[in-house]
Amino acid sequence: MFEVSLDVAAMLVAAAFAAGFVDSIAGGGGLITLPVLLLAGASPLEALSTNKVQGAFGAATAAVSYAARGHVDLRRQIRAAGLAFVAGLCGALLVARIPTEGLRLALPVILIAIAGFFAFKKGLDDTDRAERIRPASFTAFVVPLIGFYDGLVGPGAGAFYMIGFVSLAGYGVLKATAHTKLLNFASNMGGLVAFAAVGAPWWITGLAMGLAQMAGARLGARLAMRVGAKVIKPLLVVTSTALAVRLIWQMI
Template identity: 60%
Template sequence: MEFGVEALLILLAAGFFAGFVDSIAGGGGLITLPALMIAGVPPIQALATNKIQGMFGSGTAAYSYAKSGLVNLREQLLPATLAGCASLAGALLVSVLPTEWIRLILPVLLIGIAVFFAFRKDPGDLDRTARLTPAAFTWTAVPLIGAYDGLLGPGAGSFYMIAFVALGGYGILKATAHTKLLNFASNVGGLVGFILMAEPLWAVGLAMGVTQIAGARIGAKMAMAKGARLIRPLLVVTSMVLALKLLWDVL
């Protein structure tokens, strides 16, 4: 599939902006997946290509957060593995499961996420009492969101975020850091699944991945410097925009 220079520049810019936003608040797929489809890439192929570039952005952000000490990679090995396996399963099911009901309920969930962070009394950067034990969280929330990431994708980072804050008791910066690691794992798993069913546009995905890396590095640094003051409003905005985009697609 061939792209004009203008289309390629738009896709590269979308990759950069998505990497920046996704490293802070999630929802980068809201930017890149529509951009690929507007450029003329068929839906399944767009989902597959989106996993390539998304893997670079989430991986860069996860590395930045781990390097700063916000994530213990050894402790998160099991959750990351489960996220990847669940995403692989979701990607393999994308061609056989009806997904329209998911598209209908997602806007409601995302608006709930935005309201949660907009009106909750200062989620801040401090950890709070968890509603689920680490084991229960790992075996329930993680694979459910991972499966969604493989099945549809956009907004998975927002779902990981709210799960870590509302169920895991994490402070918002720590939740962001752990979200990026699981997002990376589910991107890898989803990509493996799509490779088995579709033919990703590797050149486009890798090129967008390079700009994703640049955006993710800047976004992760800003998030670590400003914490909840930056993450909270951006999370609210991205959740609302994603909800409106999904409602537009449905209607």
């Protein structure tokens, strides 16, 4: 039934649950699932494809959970989500045509900078601040840029959406987290469409992981809404730093 043995499938499902929990709060769930998929014997293309399958479940669950509690109006994000989807699709289609080595080298530095921003920036809490960019401009320029990156490379996209909402849109930490999830889902789905067309996702394993992602995401979103910035900030610092360390380790 599964594309892997039952014990390996159980490991992947457990990893997906943990990833859903972490990703619903601070992003970075791919830090957990991608290495485990590769460890399970998936090729890089299969791992990326399957990761998109299971990741979509977690992002969608988190988005709905935050919306149900009134932290985000999903209908007002439809246009931005549409742009994120198209950008993610384009990024994934151009994976083989655009050199990404320079971006991969810069990514650890960017992620460490994000971790430092949330670790040392004073006054970051759940209170909204003055916006530095108009909502229309944010949707037109920032969202497609991050969505394209999500399809092209992937790791850290949730953190990039998050810091964009905090530093440019002026959102509080919890509100930024809530608004990140639908966009993350949309660009993830765009990438999935492209990878499904040219790759070979492990559909059964991916769907099983997706169910575990849903459970983890629901639990993580509940915790984030209960505690807010007190849990989101430190977890974001940890996941961004861990992802940077993993990328540096791969380069050595």
